[in-house]
Amino acid sequence: MSPMTAADALPDPPWWTPRKTAAPRRSLSREAIVAAALGILRAEGIDALSMRRVATELGTGAASLYAHVAHKEELLDLLLDEVLGEIDLPEPDGAHWREQITALWTASHAALARNGDIARVLLGRVPMGPNSLCVAEATMAILRAGGVPDQAVAWAVDVVGSFVAATAIETAEHVNLQRAGGDPGEYYARVFRYFAALPADRFPVTAALVPVLTQGDGDDRFAFGLDLIVRGLAGRAAEAQAAT
Amino acid sequence: MSPMTAADALPDPPWWTPRKTAAPRRSLSREAIVAAALGILRAEGIDALSMRRVATELGTGAASLYAHVAHKEELLDLLLDEVLGEIDLPEPDGAHWREQITALWTASHAALARNGDIARVLLGRVPMGPNSLCVAEATMAILRAGGVPDQAVAWAVDVVGSFVAATAIETAEHVNLQRAGGDPGEYYARVFRYFAALPADRFPVTAALVPVLTQGDGDDRFAFGLDLIVRGLAGRAAEAQAAT
Protein backbone atom coordinates (compact mmCIF):
# COMPACT_ATOMS: atom_id res chain seq x y z
CA MET A 1 0.00 0.00 0.00
CA SER A 2 1.44 3.32 -1.02
CA PRO A 3 0.36 6.51 0.72
CA MET A 4 -1.11 7.92 -2.48
CA THR A 5 -4.50 6.24 -2.52
CA ALA A 6 -6.25 9.52 -1.73
CA ALA A 7 -4.48 11.33 -4.58
CA ASP A 8 -5.37 8.53 -6.96
CA ALA A 9 -9.05 9.04 -6.22
CA LEU A 10 -8.89 12.70 -7.27
CA PRO A 11 -10.10 13.55 -10.79
CA ASP A 12 -7.44 14.90 -13.13
CA PRO A 13 -7.30 18.71 -13.32
CA PRO A 14 -9.29 19.68 -16.40
CA TRP A 15 -6.40 21.60 -18.02
CA TRP A 16 -4.35 18.44 -18.20
CA THR A 17 -4.48 17.07 -21.67
CA PRO A 18 -6.35 13.85 -21.05
CA ARG A 19 -4.31 10.67 -21.44
CA LYS A 20 -5.47 8.27 -24.02
CA THR A 21 -7.74 5.75 -22.30
CA ALA A 22 -5.02 3.35 -21.17
CA ALA A 23 -4.99 2.03 -24.74
CA PRO A 24 -4.45 -1.71 -24.29
CA ARG A 25 -3.38 -1.71 -27.93
CA ARG A 26 -5.89 -4.31 -28.98
CA SER A 27 -4.29 -5.84 -32.00
CA LEU A 28 -6.91 -5.37 -34.67
CA SER A 29 -6.85 -7.77 -37.57
CA ARG A 30 -8.70 -8.64 -40.72
CA GLU A 31 -10.02 -11.83 -39.09
CA ALA A 32 -11.29 -9.98 -36.02
CA ILE A 33 -13.03 -7.42 -38.21
CA VAL A 34 -14.66 -10.09 -40.37
CA ALA A 35 -15.79 -12.00 -37.28
CA ALA A 36 -17.32 -8.93 -35.68
CA ALA A 37 -19.04 -7.95 -38.91
CA LEU A 38 -20.39 -11.45 -39.35
CA GLY A 39 -21.88 -11.30 -35.88
CA ILE A 40 -23.69 -8.07 -36.63
CA LEU A 41 -24.82 -9.40 -40.01
CA ARG A 42 -26.35 -12.50 -38.48
CA ALA A 43 -27.91 -10.70 -35.54
CA GLU A 44 -29.21 -7.52 -37.13
CA GLY A 45 -29.01 -7.80 -40.90
CA ILE A 46 -26.99 -5.98 -43.51
CA ASP A 47 -28.62 -2.60 -42.92
CA ALA A 48 -27.17 -2.50 -39.41
CA LEU A 49 -23.71 -3.27 -40.75
CA SER A 50 -21.90 0.07 -40.82
CA MET A 51 -18.20 0.62 -40.43
CA ARG A 52 -18.78 2.55 -37.22
CA ARG A 53 -20.92 -0.26 -35.86
CA VAL A 54 -18.24 -2.86 -36.54
CA ALA A 55 -15.64 -0.57 -35.01
CA THR A 56 -17.54 0.02 -31.77
CA GLU A 57 -18.10 -3.73 -31.55
CA LEU A 58 -14.31 -3.98 -31.48
CA GLY A 59 -13.95 -1.10 -29.06
CA THR A 60 -12.38 1.30 -31.53
CA GLY A 61 -13.21 3.91 -34.17
CA ALA A 62 -14.22 3.46 -37.77
CA ALA A 63 -10.98 4.88 -39.13
CA SER A 64 -9.00 2.04 -37.59
CA LEU A 65 -10.66 -0.51 -39.83
CA TYR A 66 -9.23 1.04 -42.96
CA ALA A 67 -5.76 -0.17 -42.11
CA HIS A 68 -6.96 -3.73 -42.63
CA VAL A 69 -9.71 -3.36 -45.20
CA ALA A 70 -9.71 -1.10 -48.25
CA HIS A 71 -13.43 -0.24 -48.40
CA LYS A 72 -16.72 -1.51 -47.12
CA GLU A 73 -17.11 -3.38 -50.40
CA GLU A 74 -13.98 -5.37 -49.66
CA LEU A 75 -15.28 -6.18 -46.19
CA LEU A 76 -18.52 -7.42 -47.72
CA ASP A 77 -16.57 -9.54 -50.18
CA LEU A 78 -14.67 -11.08 -47.30
CA LEU A 79 -17.91 -11.75 -45.46
CA LEU A 80 -19.44 -13.41 -48.48
CA ASP A 81 -16.45 -15.66 -48.90
CA GLU A 82 -16.54 -16.53 -45.21
CA VAL A 83 -20.18 -17.55 -45.51
CA LEU A 84 -19.55 -19.62 -48.63
CA GLY A 85 -16.87 -21.41 -46.65
CA GLU A 86 -19.62 -22.91 -44.47
CA ILE A 87 -20.80 -25.09 -47.36
CA ASP A 88 -19.32 -28.55 -47.43
CA LEU A 89 -18.40 -29.91 -50.79
CA PRO A 90 -18.88 -33.53 -51.92
CA GLU A 91 -16.58 -35.65 -54.05
CA PRO A 92 -18.20 -35.72 -57.52
CA ASP A 93 -19.96 -38.99 -58.32
CA GLY A 94 -21.44 -39.19 -61.80
CA ALA A 95 -24.03 -41.79 -60.81
CA HIS A 96 -25.67 -39.50 -58.28
CA TRP A 97 -25.05 -36.09 -59.81
CA ARG A 98 -28.67 -34.92 -59.48
CA GLU A 99 -28.79 -35.67 -55.76
CA GLN A 100 -25.35 -34.15 -55.29
CA ILE A 101 -26.07 -30.93 -57.12
CA THR A 102 -29.42 -30.54 -55.39
CA ALA A 103 -27.78 -31.02 -52.01
CA LEU A 104 -24.96 -28.61 -52.81
CA TRP A 105 -27.25 -25.84 -54.01
CA THR A 106 -29.65 -26.36 -51.14
CA ALA A 107 -26.72 -26.04 -48.76
CA SER A 108 -25.62 -22.85 -50.54
CA HIS A 109 -29.08 -21.39 -50.24
CA ALA A 110 -29.18 -22.27 -46.56
CA ALA A 111 -25.75 -20.81 -45.84
CA LEU A 112 -26.65 -17.52 -47.50
CA ALA A 113 -30.11 -17.31 -46.00
CA ARG A 114 -28.89 -17.96 -42.48
CA ASN A 115 -26.45 -15.06 -42.66
CA GLY A 116 -28.72 -12.09 -43.00
CA ASP A 117 -29.04 -10.66 -46.47
CA ILE A 118 -25.41 -11.12 -47.39
CA ALA A 119 -26.71 -12.62 -50.63
CA ARG A 120 -27.34 -9.03 -51.80
CA VAL A 121 -23.61 -8.56 -52.35
CA LEU A 122 -23.46 -11.69 -54.51
CA LEU A 123 -25.74 -10.21 -57.15
CA GLY A 124 -24.03 -8.50 -60.03
CA ARG A 125 -20.59 -9.57 -58.87
CA VAL A 126 -18.44 -12.57 -59.75
CA PRO A 127 -17.23 -13.74 -56.34
CA MET A 128 -13.58 -14.67 -56.44
CA GLY A 129 -12.57 -15.41 -52.88
CA PRO A 130 -10.92 -18.78 -52.25
CA ASN A 131 -14.06 -20.34 -50.82
CA SER A 132 -16.19 -19.00 -53.67
CA LEU A 133 -13.82 -20.56 -56.15
CA CYS A 134 -14.00 -23.91 -54.38
CA VAL A 135 -17.80 -23.89 -54.48
CA ALA A 136 -17.75 -23.05 -58.17
CA GLU A 137 -15.19 -25.78 -58.85
CA ALA A 138 -17.24 -28.37 -56.98
CA THR A 139 -20.42 -27.32 -58.78
CA MET A 140 -18.89 -27.60 -62.19
CA ALA A 141 -17.19 -30.89 -61.34
CA ILE A 142 -20.51 -32.47 -60.33
CA LEU A 143 -22.35 -31.25 -63.42
CA ARG A 144 -19.56 -32.39 -65.69
CA ALA A 145 -19.48 -35.81 -64.05
CA GLY A 146 -23.21 -35.96 -64.73
CA GLY A 147 -22.68 -35.52 -68.46
CA VAL A 148 -23.92 -31.96 -68.76
CA PRO A 149 -22.24 -30.31 -71.79
CA ASP A 150 -19.41 -27.90 -71.02
CA GLN A 151 -21.13 -24.73 -72.18
CA ALA A 152 -24.19 -25.60 -70.11
CA VAL A 153 -21.98 -26.27 -67.09
CA ALA A 154 -20.30 -22.90 -67.41
CA TRP A 155 -23.53 -20.97 -67.75
CA ALA A 156 -25.30 -23.03 -65.11
CA VAL A 157 -22.90 -21.80 -62.42
CA ASP A 158 -23.80 -18.25 -63.30
CA VAL A 159 -27.53 -18.84 -63.65
CA VAL A 160 -27.91 -20.89 -60.51
CA GLY A 161 -25.76 -18.47 -58.59
CA SER A 162 -28.24 -15.74 -59.45
CA PHE A 163 -31.18 -17.93 -58.57
CA VAL A 164 -29.76 -19.09 -55.25
CA ALA A 165 -28.82 -15.54 -54.27
CA ALA A 166 -32.21 -14.14 -55.18
CA THR A 167 -34.17 -16.74 -53.24
CA ALA A 168 -31.80 -16.45 -50.30
CA ILE A 169 -32.56 -12.74 -50.18
CA GLU A 170 -36.25 -13.52 -50.15
CA THR A 171 -35.83 -15.93 -47.26
CA ALA A 172 -33.61 -13.50 -45.39
CA GLU A 173 -36.11 -10.69 -45.86
CA HIS A 174 -38.60 -12.91 -44.11
CA VAL A 175 -36.27 -13.14 -41.15
CA ASN A 176 -35.67 -9.38 -41.29
CA LEU A 177 -39.38 -8.77 -41.05
CA GLN A 178 -39.62 -10.97 -38.00
CA ARG A 179 -36.73 -9.17 -36.37
CA ALA A 180 -38.42 -5.83 -37.02
CA GLY A 181 -41.29 -7.10 -34.91
CA GLY A 182 -43.61 -7.80 -37.82
CA ASP A 183 -45.41 -11.09 -38.23
CA PRO A 184 -44.69 -12.50 -41.71
CA GLY A 185 -47.81 -14.65 -41.51
CA GLU A 186 -49.95 -11.62 -40.88
CA TYR A 187 -48.17 -9.75 -43.68
CA TYR A 188 -48.84 -12.48 -46.19
CA ALA A 189 -52.40 -12.82 -44.97
CA ARG A 190 -52.92 -9.17 -45.82
CA VAL A 191 -51.30 -9.59 -49.22
CA PHE A 192 -53.54 -12.50 -50.09
CA ARG A 193 -56.63 -10.80 -48.77
CA TYR A 194 -55.79 -8.02 -51.23
CA PHE A 195 -55.36 -10.54 -54.04
CA ALA A 196 -58.70 -12.09 -53.22
CA ALA A 197 -60.37 -8.67 -53.28
CA LEU A 198 -59.15 -7.89 -56.81
CA PRO A 199 -61.86 -7.38 -59.48
CA ALA A 200 -62.55 -10.93 -60.68
CA ASP A 201 -63.15 -9.86 -64.27
CA ARG A 202 -59.71 -8.38 -64.76
CA PHE A 203 -57.73 -10.78 -62.53
CA PRO A 204 -59.51 -14.13 -62.89
CA VAL A 205 -56.41 -16.32 -62.65
CA THR A 206 -54.94 -14.49 -59.68
CA ALA A 207 -58.24 -14.76 -57.84
CA ALA A 208 -58.59 -18.44 -58.69
CA LEU A 209 -55.06 -19.24 -57.53
CA VAL A 210 -55.16 -17.45 -54.19
CA PRO A 211 -55.29 -20.76 -52.29
CA VAL A 212 -52.17 -22.18 -53.93
CA LEU A 213 -50.38 -18.82 -53.89
CA THR A 214 -50.49 -18.95 -50.10
CA GLN A 215 -49.06 -22.45 -50.04
CA GLY A 216 -45.51 -23.24 -48.92
CA ASP A 217 -42.65 -21.33 -47.30
CA GLY A 218 -39.38 -20.06 -48.69
CA ASP A 219 -37.71 -23.45 -48.61
CA ASP A 220 -40.57 -25.09 -50.52
CA ARG A 221 -40.40 -22.44 -53.18
CA PHE A 222 -36.64 -22.73 -53.46
CA ALA A 223 -36.91 -26.51 -53.77
CA PHE A 224 -39.48 -26.10 -56.51
CA GLY A 225 -37.35 -23.70 -58.52
CA LEU A 226 -34.28 -25.83 -58.02
CA ASP A 227 -36.17 -28.87 -59.30
CA LEU A 228 -37.12 -26.98 -62.44
CA ILE A 229 -33.51 -26.07 -63.12
CA VAL A 230 -32.14 -29.52 -62.39
CA ARG A 231 -34.75 -31.05 -64.69
CA GLY A 232 -33.65 -28.64 -67.38
CA LEU A 233 -30.02 -29.60 -66.91
CA ALA A 234 -30.88 -33.29 -66.98
CA GLY A 235 -32.62 -32.66 -70.28
CA ARG A 236 -29.48 -31.07 -71.66
CA ALA A 237 -27.39 -33.97 -70.40
CA ALA A 238 -29.73 -36.51 -72.02
CA GLU A 239 -29.60 -34.64 -75.33
CA ALA A 240 -25.82 -34.59 -75.24
CA GLN A 241 -25.77 -38.31 -74.54
CA ALA A 242 -28.14 -39.02 -77.43
CA ALA A 243 -26.02 -36.98 -79.82
CA THR A 244 -22.92 -39.15 -79.30
CA MET B 1 -46.28 55.60 -61.80
CA SER B 2 -46.23 56.09 -58.08
CA PRO B 3 -43.86 58.60 -56.49
CA MET B 4 -42.03 55.86 -54.58
CA THR B 5 -39.51 54.69 -57.20
CA ALA B 6 -36.60 56.12 -55.23
CA ALA B 7 -37.68 54.30 -52.08
CA ASP B 8 -38.04 51.06 -54.05
CA ALA B 9 -34.41 51.24 -55.13
CA LEU B 10 -33.23 51.32 -51.51
CA PRO B 11 -31.97 48.04 -50.03
CA ASP B 12 -34.17 46.59 -47.31
CA PRO B 13 -33.00 47.39 -43.77
CA PRO B 14 -31.06 44.34 -42.62
CA TRP B 15 -33.35 43.76 -39.59
CA TRP B 16 -36.30 43.23 -41.89
CA THR B 17 -36.98 39.56 -42.33
CA PRO B 18 -36.24 39.11 -46.04
CA ARG B 19 -39.15 38.16 -48.35
CA LYS B 20 -39.10 34.79 -50.04
CA THR B 21 -37.90 34.94 -53.66
CA ALA B 22 -41.20 35.32 -55.48
CA ALA B 23 -41.89 31.56 -55.26
CA PRO B 24 -43.62 30.70 -58.57
CA ARG B 25 -45.39 27.79 -56.81
CA ARG B 26 -44.51 25.10 -59.26
CA SER B 27 -47.19 22.49 -58.91
CA LEU B 28 -45.35 19.33 -57.91
CA SER B 29 -47.05 15.98 -58.40
CA ARG B 30 -46.50 12.26 -57.93
CA GLU B 31 -46.27 11.80 -61.68
CA ALA B 32 -43.71 14.54 -62.11
CA ILE B 33 -41.62 13.07 -59.31
CA VAL B 34 -41.76 9.56 -60.75
CA ALA B 35 -40.87 10.88 -64.20
CA ALA B 36 -37.88 12.82 -62.90
CA ALA B 37 -36.69 9.87 -60.83
CA LEU B 38 -37.02 7.52 -63.80
CA GLY B 39 -34.88 9.87 -65.85
CA ILE B 40 -32.11 9.84 -63.26
CA LEU B 41 -32.41 6.08 -62.87
CA ARG B 42 -31.98 5.46 -66.56
CA ALA B 43 -29.22 7.99 -67.02
CA GLU B 44 -27.12 7.46 -63.92
CA GLY B 45 -28.27 4.34 -62.09
CA ILE B 46 -29.90 3.74 -58.77
CA ASP B 47 -26.95 4.96 -56.72
CA ALA B 48 -27.39 8.45 -58.11
CA LEU B 49 -31.06 8.42 -57.21
CA SER B 50 -31.29 10.44 -54.00
CA MET B 51 -34.25 12.47 -52.84
CA ARG B 52 -32.20 15.64 -53.11
CA ARG B 53 -31.17 14.77 -56.65
CA VAL B 54 -34.76 14.23 -57.73
CA ALA B 55 -35.78 17.45 -56.02
CA THR B 56 -33.13 19.60 -57.69
CA GLU B 57 -34.13 18.04 -61.00
CA LEU B 58 -37.58 19.49 -60.31
CA GLY B 59 -36.14 22.79 -59.14
CA THR B 60 -37.10 22.38 -55.50
CA GLY B 61 -35.88 20.94 -52.19
CA ALA B 62 -35.99 17.39 -50.92
CA ALA B 63 -38.57 18.15 -48.26
CA SER B 64 -41.13 19.06 -50.88
CA LEU B 65 -41.23 15.51 -52.20
CA TYR B 66 -42.57 14.14 -48.95
CA ALA B 67 -45.94 15.75 -49.55
CA HIS B 68 -46.45 13.38 -52.47
CA VAL B 69 -44.46 10.30 -51.50
CA ALA B 70 -44.23 8.70 -48.08
CA HIS B 71 -40.63 7.45 -48.20
CA LYS B 72 -37.95 6.68 -50.71
CA GLU B 73 -39.13 3.06 -50.63
CA GLU B 74 -42.53 4.13 -51.88
CA LEU B 75 -40.93 6.12 -54.67
CA LEU B 76 -38.91 3.06 -55.67
CA ASP B 77 -42.07 0.96 -55.65
CA LEU B 78 -43.73 3.45 -57.95
CA LEU B 79 -40.72 3.39 -60.24
CA LEU B 80 -40.74 -0.39 -60.38
CA ASP B 81 -44.40 -0.45 -61.29
CA GLU B 82 -43.83 2.18 -63.95
CA VAL B 83 -41.09 0.06 -65.50
CA LEU B 84 -43.20 -3.10 -65.40
CA GLY B 85 -45.84 -1.15 -67.28
CA GLU B 86 -43.52 -1.06 -70.29
CA ILE B 87 -44.01 -4.80 -70.84
CA ASP B 88 -46.73 -5.69 -73.30
CA LEU B 89 -48.86 -8.65 -72.41
CA PRO B 90 -50.16 -11.24 -74.91
CA GLU B 91 -53.55 -12.94 -74.96
CA PRO B 92 -52.95 -16.48 -73.58
CA ASP B 93 -52.91 -19.18 -76.25
CA GLY B 94 -52.50 -22.73 -74.93
CA ALA B 95 -51.01 -24.02 -78.18
CA HIS B 96 -48.04 -21.64 -78.03
CA TRP B 97 -47.55 -21.25 -74.30
CA ARG B 98 -43.81 -21.96 -74.38
CA GLU B 99 -43.15 -19.26 -76.96
CA GLN B 100 -45.46 -16.87 -75.17
CA ILE B 101 -43.96 -17.33 -71.73
CA THR B 102 -40.44 -17.10 -73.12
CA ALA B 103 -41.30 -13.87 -74.90
CA LEU B 104 -43.00 -12.40 -71.84
CA TRP B 105 -40.13 -13.17 -69.49
CA THR B 106 -37.57 -11.99 -71.99
CA ALA B 107 -39.47 -8.73 -72.29
CA SER B 108 -39.57 -8.44 -68.49
CA HIS B 109 -35.85 -8.97 -68.28
CA ALA B 110 -35.27 -6.36 -70.96
CA ALA B 111 -37.56 -3.80 -69.32
CA LEU B 112 -35.81 -4.17 -65.98
CA ALA B 113 -32.32 -4.23 -67.44
CA ARG B 114 -32.86 -1.12 -69.53
CA ASN B 115 -33.88 0.90 -66.47
CA GLY B 116 -30.75 0.94 -64.41
CA ASP B 117 -30.67 -1.46 -61.51
CA ILE B 118 -34.29 -0.93 -60.54
CA ALA B 119 -34.49 -4.74 -60.35
CA ARG B 120 -32.75 -4.49 -56.98
CA VAL B 121 -35.98 -3.25 -55.39
CA LEU B 122 -37.89 -6.23 -56.79
CA LEU B 123 -35.88 -8.71 -54.73
CA GLY B 124 -37.38 -9.70 -51.43
CA ARG B 125 -40.57 -7.79 -52.10
CA VAL B 126 -43.91 -8.90 -53.56
CA PRO B 127 -44.64 -6.09 -56.02
CA MET B 128 -48.28 -5.09 -55.87
CA GLY B 129 -48.67 -2.07 -58.06
CA PRO B 130 -51.32 -2.26 -60.78
CA ASN B 131 -48.85 -2.99 -63.55
CA SER B 132 -47.07 -5.63 -61.47
CA LEU B 133 -50.38 -7.38 -60.89
CA CYS B 134 -51.16 -7.36 -64.60
CA VAL B 135 -47.82 -8.95 -65.42
CA ALA B 136 -48.40 -11.63 -62.79
CA GLU B 137 -51.90 -12.27 -64.06
CA ALA B 138 -50.71 -12.63 -67.65
CA THR B 139 -47.88 -14.94 -66.59
CA MET B 140 -50.16 -17.25 -64.66
CA ALA B 141 -52.79 -17.22 -67.41
CA ILE B 142 -50.25 -18.37 -70.01
CA LEU B 143 -48.85 -21.14 -67.83
CA ARG B 144 -52.30 -22.36 -66.91
CA ALA B 145 -53.38 -22.38 -70.53
CA GLY B 146 -50.30 -24.52 -71.19
CA GLY B 147 -51.46 -27.15 -68.73
CA VAL B 148 -48.98 -26.44 -65.96
CA PRO B 149 -50.51 -27.55 -62.63
CA ASP B 150 -51.86 -24.79 -60.39
CA GLN B 151 -49.32 -25.14 -57.60
CA ALA B 152 -46.48 -25.04 -60.11
CA VAL B 153 -48.00 -21.95 -61.72
CA ALA B 154 -48.22 -20.15 -58.39
CA TRP B 155 -44.66 -20.92 -57.42
CA ALA B 156 -43.30 -20.32 -60.90
CA VAL B 157 -44.31 -16.66 -60.75
CA ASP B 158 -42.28 -16.27 -57.59
CA VAL B 159 -39.31 -18.30 -58.77
CA VAL B 160 -39.07 -16.73 -62.20
CA GLY B 161 -39.54 -13.28 -60.72
CA SER B 162 -36.44 -13.88 -58.62
CA PHE B 163 -34.52 -15.23 -61.57
CA VAL B 164 -35.47 -12.42 -63.92
CA ALA B 165 -34.65 -9.78 -61.32
CA ALA B 166 -31.29 -11.33 -60.49
CA THR B 167 -30.16 -11.58 -64.11
CA ALA B 168 -31.47 -8.09 -64.85
CA ILE B 169 -29.26 -6.78 -62.06
CA GLU B 170 -26.31 -8.54 -63.59
CA THR B 171 -26.99 -7.00 -66.98
CA ALA B 172 -27.54 -3.58 -65.45
CA GLU B 173 -24.30 -3.81 -63.50
CA HIS B 174 -22.59 -4.29 -66.83
CA VAL B 175 -24.09 -1.03 -68.03
CA ASN B 176 -23.13 0.67 -64.77
CA LEU B 177 -19.55 -0.38 -65.26
CA GLN B 178 -19.52 1.08 -68.74
CA ARG B 179 -20.98 4.33 -67.45
CA ALA B 180 -18.28 4.50 -64.78
CA GLY B 181 -15.76 4.52 -67.61
CA GLY B 182 -14.68 0.92 -67.15
CA ASP B 183 -14.51 -1.54 -70.02
CA PRO B 184 -16.50 -4.68 -69.13
CA GLY B 185 -14.56 -6.66 -71.71
CA GLU B 186 -11.31 -5.75 -70.07
CA TYR B 187 -12.76 -6.54 -66.64
CA TYR B 188 -13.86 -10.00 -67.71
CA ALA B 189 -10.56 -10.58 -69.45
CA ARG B 190 -8.82 -9.96 -66.15
CA VAL B 191 -11.20 -12.28 -64.32
CA PHE B 192 -10.61 -15.09 -66.74
CA ARG B 193 -6.88 -14.56 -66.78
CA TYR B 194 -7.07 -15.07 -63.03
CA PHE B 195 -9.10 -18.24 -63.51
CA ALA B 196 -6.60 -19.55 -65.99
CA ALA B 197 -3.76 -18.88 -63.55
CA LEU B 198 -5.32 -20.96 -60.76
CA PRO B 199 -3.35 -24.02 -59.61
CA ALA B 200 -4.46 -26.73 -62.02
CA ASP B 201 -4.31 -29.49 -59.42
CA ARG B 202 -6.91 -27.89 -57.14
CA PHE B 203 -9.09 -26.26 -59.79
CA PRO B 204 -8.92 -28.63 -62.76
CA VAL B 205 -12.49 -28.10 -63.94
CA THR B 206 -12.37 -24.32 -63.67
CA ALA B 207 -9.13 -24.25 -65.61
CA ALA B 208 -10.50 -26.60 -68.25
CA LEU B 209 -13.67 -24.56 -68.71
CA VAL B 210 -12.09 -21.13 -69.04
CA PRO B 211 -12.85 -20.97 -72.78
CA VAL B 212 -16.58 -21.67 -72.35
CA LEU B 213 -16.79 -19.52 -69.21
CA THR B 214 -15.87 -16.52 -71.34
CA GLN B 215 -18.54 -17.34 -73.90
CA GLY B 216 -21.74 -15.33 -74.31
CA ASP B 217 -23.11 -12.06 -72.97
CA GLY B 218 -25.82 -11.33 -70.42
CA ASP B 219 -28.65 -12.01 -72.85
CA ASP B 220 -27.23 -15.39 -73.84
CA ARG B 221 -26.93 -16.38 -70.21
CA PHE B 222 -30.44 -15.24 -69.45
CA ALA B 223 -31.79 -17.16 -72.43
CA PHE B 224 -29.99 -20.27 -71.26
CA GLY B 225 -31.39 -20.07 -67.73
CA LEU B 226 -34.85 -19.30 -69.03
CA ASP B 227 -34.69 -22.34 -71.27
CA LEU B 228 -33.81 -24.53 -68.30
CA ILE B 229 -36.80 -23.25 -66.35
CA VAL B 230 -39.23 -23.53 -69.24
CA ARG B 231 -38.06 -27.09 -69.89
CA GLY B 232 -38.70 -27.86 -66.25
CA LEU B 233 -42.19 -26.40 -66.43
CA ALA B 234 -42.93 -28.33 -69.60
CA GLY B 235 -41.92 -31.48 -67.76
CA ARG B 236 -44.38 -30.66 -65.01
CA ALA B 237 -47.11 -30.01 -67.54
CA ALA B 238 -46.42 -33.31 -69.30
CA GLU B 239 -46.56 -35.20 -66.00
CA ALA B 240 -49.86 -33.59 -65.13
CA GLN B 241 -51.22 -34.53 -68.55
CA ALA B 242 -50.09 -38.14 -68.16
CA ALA B 243 -51.69 -38.41 -64.72
CA THR B 244 -55.19 -37.64 -66.01
Next chain:
DNA sequence: CGGCTCCTCGAACAGTGTTCGTTGACGAAC
Protein backbone atom coordinates in the same frame (compact mmCIF):
# COMPACT_ATOMS: atom_id res chain seq x y z
C1' DC C 1 19.29 5.09 -27.28
C1' DG C 2 17.86 7.28 -31.75
C1' DG C 3 15.20 6.77 -36.05
C1' DC C 4 11.81 4.70 -38.72
C1' DT C 5 7.79 2.67 -39.93
C1' DC C 6 3.73 1.15 -39.16
C1' DC C 7 -1.05 1.06 -36.52
C1' DT C 8 -4.45 3.70 -34.17
C1' DC C 9 -7.96 6.97 -33.94
C1' DG C 10 -10.40 11.79 -33.11
C1' DA C 11 -11.98 15.12 -36.12
C1' DA C 12 -13.75 16.49 -40.22
C1' DC C 13 -16.07 16.28 -44.97
C1' DA C 14 -19.51 15.47 -48.12
C1' DG C 15 -23.23 12.98 -48.66
C1' DT C 16 -27.69 10.37 -47.22
C1' DG C 17 -33.15 9.99 -45.67
C1' DT C 18 -36.25 12.28 -42.96
C1' DT C 19 -38.64 15.78 -39.72
C1' DC C 20 -39.90 20.34 -38.02
C1' DG C 21 -41.94 24.72 -38.19
C1' DT C 22 -42.64 28.69 -40.92
C1' DT C 23 -44.35 30.74 -45.02
C1' DG C 24 -47.34 31.74 -48.55
C1' DA C 25 -51.04 30.84 -51.91
C1' DC C 26 -55.41 29.20 -53.02
C1' DG C 27 -60.52 28.14 -52.24
C1' DA C 28 -64.43 28.63 -49.41
C1' DA C 29 -67.32 31.10 -46.33
C1' DC C 30 -69.30 35.23 -44.62
Next chain:
DNA sequence: GTTCGTCAACGAACACTGTTCGAGGAGCCG
Protein backbone atom coordinates in the same frame (compact mmCIF):
# COMPACT_ATOMS: atom_id res chain seq x y z
C1' DG D 1 -64.85 41.66 -51.18
C1' DT D 2 -62.68 40.60 -47.34
C1' DT D 3 -61.26 37.16 -44.11
C1' DC D 4 -60.01 32.73 -42.67
C1' DG D 5 -58.43 27.99 -42.74
C1' DT D 6 -55.96 24.53 -44.93
C1' DC D 7 -52.23 22.50 -46.99
C1' DA D 8 -48.26 22.29 -50.34
C1' DA D 9 -43.70 24.16 -50.39
C1' DC D 10 -39.31 24.67 -48.43
C1' DG D 11 -34.95 26.07 -45.58
C1' DA D 12 -32.79 24.35 -41.79
C1' DA D 13 -31.58 20.89 -38.95
C1' DC D 14 -30.79 15.97 -37.17
C1' DA D 15 -28.78 11.68 -37.02
C1' DC D 16 -26.63 8.90 -39.72
C1' DT D 17 -23.43 7.04 -43.62
C1' DG D 18 -18.39 5.88 -45.94
C1' DT D 19 -14.06 7.77 -46.15
C1' DT D 20 -9.73 10.87 -45.52
C1' DC D 21 -6.37 13.47 -42.95
C1' DG D 22 -2.98 14.19 -39.71
C1' DA D 23 -1.24 13.77 -35.26
C1' DG D 24 0.37 10.73 -32.08
C1' DG D 25 2.13 6.46 -29.92
C1' DA D 26 4.14 1.52 -30.12
C1' DG D 27 7.37 -1.59 -31.65
C1' DC D 28 11.51 -2.87 -34.02
C1' DC D 29 16.08 -2.43 -36.15
C1' DG D 30 20.52 -0.56 -36.16
